[in-house]
Amino acid sequence: MLRKHMFLALGLLVIASMVLGACAAPVAPPEKIIETVVVTKEVEVVPEVPLPDTLVICQGQQPETLYPYGGSMLAMSHVLEAVYDGPINTNTFSYQAVILEKLPSLADGDAVINTVTVKEGDKAVDDLGEVITLDPAADPPQKIRPAGCASADCAVEYTGGEVEMEQMVVTFKLMAGLQWSDGTPLTSADSVYAFNLQADPDTPTGKYVIERTTSYEAVDEVTTVWTGLPGYKDATYFVNFYGPAPEHVWGQYPAAELVEAVDANSLYVGWGPYIIDEWVKGDHISLHKNPNYWRASEGLPKFENLIYRFTGENSNANIAAILSGECDIVDQTSHLDDQSELLLELQAAGQVNATFVTGTVWEHADFNITPLPGSGFAGLDQDGDGLGPFGDVRLRRAVAMCMDRQAVVDTVMFGQSVVLDTYLPPEHPLFNASVTHYDFDVEAASALLDEIGWVDDDGDPATPRVAQGVTGVPDGTLLEFSYGTTSATQRMQATQVMAESMAQCGIKVNLEYYPASEWFADGPDGQLFGRRFDLGQFAWLTGVEPPCGLYQTENIPGPEDQNNPYTSKLYTYGWGGQNESGYSNTEYDAVCNAAVQALPGQPAYQENHLKSQEIFATDLPVVPLYLRLKLAATRPDMCNFIMDPTANSEMWNIENFAFGPLCGE
Structure with missing residues (x-):
């Protein structure tokens, strides 16, 4: 509140008239004396508190790399959430489009199931979901699902000739006007480049969906089309969009060299809210606001600068850093679990915000x-x-x-x-x-x-x-x-x-x-x-x-050269099986298969997932x-920090993070 002080200045103006000496002349009346009051206000101006311009996130771990296809550490994901936004978020056990106009669906018609003709020598996906090259002489015989077949009950052996099968085709549309942080237009061609890069044998990423893909193509500046192999029914077809990669920057390197080149040459070009300035190994990564961010017109991100500081996994030291103001956020890689009770006490005292999420x-x-x-x-x-x-x-x-x-x-x-x-x-x-x-x-x-x-x-x-x-x-x-x-x-x-x-x-x-x-x-x-x-x-x-498949009979681990006693066939995954309980129930297997092979939105999808849980809870393997728990701590005035059960990183909405006066901006 402004403090006001009043000072009074009094000015007196006297105007007299001079009278000439003449005794017979009348004396003129005196003029009025006018008092003028001048009021002066003295205002003490309290300077505005500047808005905070830097957010400091303290991490227990340092990334091994910032090349998106070179690692899987959570510490890396935290940083890359600031560099890339989406392209698809996974929150509250569902998916949300970020830089896409929408997620495609069978109901909307931007995902379709076509009937196609396949023949000997063509690639397809068999009844067990494995990629095969159609061969009538294969031993054991190949079983496929012809068009109209949605379960193992109607699968047939491939004996040669032409067969009609079903094939998924899914169309994705980028939002218009997206740019890379260096100002280069971001297009569907960048998504196709990312697909080809991930398909390269020298890129250390999983190839499951790629191996079941017939093609991934750009049809215009904002549109890509994914086509699966005949017989491949992907329950998450709507996320088969490949997050764009900057071909104009990375394209000069072969895939094998990119694993090292991106970090060695700071080739950190993204479309997210921040741009990486430097990575001081063992200490911090600093970033600044991306002026070409697609949400910049909304006043995002909130901070001019962002720092990821690597403080180690000493929970006491990290809590002290929050209390002292050295850190605004302490992330879940700091492993604060052993101080849960202390954090709850500090939260009750209003000194920190502790976020516990299952x-x-x-x-x-x-x-x-x-x-x-x-x-x-x-x-x-x-x-x-x-x-x-x-x-x-x-x-x-x-x-x-x-x-x-x-x-x-x-x-x-x-x-x-x-x-x-x-x-x-x-x-x-x-x-x-x-x-x-x-x-x-x-x-x-x-x-x-x-x-x-x-x-x-x-x-x-x-x-x-x-x-x-x-x-x-x-x-x-x-x-x-x-x-x-x-x-x-x-x-x-x-x-x-x-x-x-x-x-x-x-x-x-x-x-x-x-x-x-x-x-x-x-x-x-x-x-x-x-x-x-x-x-x-x-x-x-x-x-x-x-994950109902965890408890299917085929997932029991065992010697590669011996038969699973429940199937009288070799252990499907050898010692790599995950059902180490040895549980086997043919009804459960069938119901789980039916659930996995159905698509979201189809009645069989929900019905069989509910039924598989019923059998599981009854049999109790x-x-x-x-x-x-996922646990992180923030300063008490932090806002918009939302840990989500299914979001890989709690930094998924980092562009919205704010504290203090920024929360009202």
């Missing part, structure tokens, strides 16, 4: 249902059916009811996560809320254990139950098994809580912690994927597309535990 990484405890020889408790198989004690779904359900998962969420996760029922989080649009839920219930679990033959023979729940008439298990065997995981602090805390709760049911678990390299090693030597464990905890990543 992400897409879900922890689970897996039963070894079909163990390989040499397993411990899980390998007990006196009746020779190939199933150990965990082959009985009643035991799996009882164990689940004896694991106090809510206690883990309340204590280890500080109440910020949720207990899971399936491989999908409750926020997922395809989550089945009607599946069986297993509460912590010692009484119900004990009744199931008694029913199986695991009895409390001494009346002391603190001692393990023993087998009496349990199928395939010698009488007198203790209900005691190993519970293995990595030595990560959070996992150790979680398993200790659940070991104590299982003891209340008469289940004794021996906690075993392994280095990650040993725990996750491929079979036959790896504990987990060598299928030589009893109960094992680890995490998978879920996402927009439900693994106990879904909780969602891991």
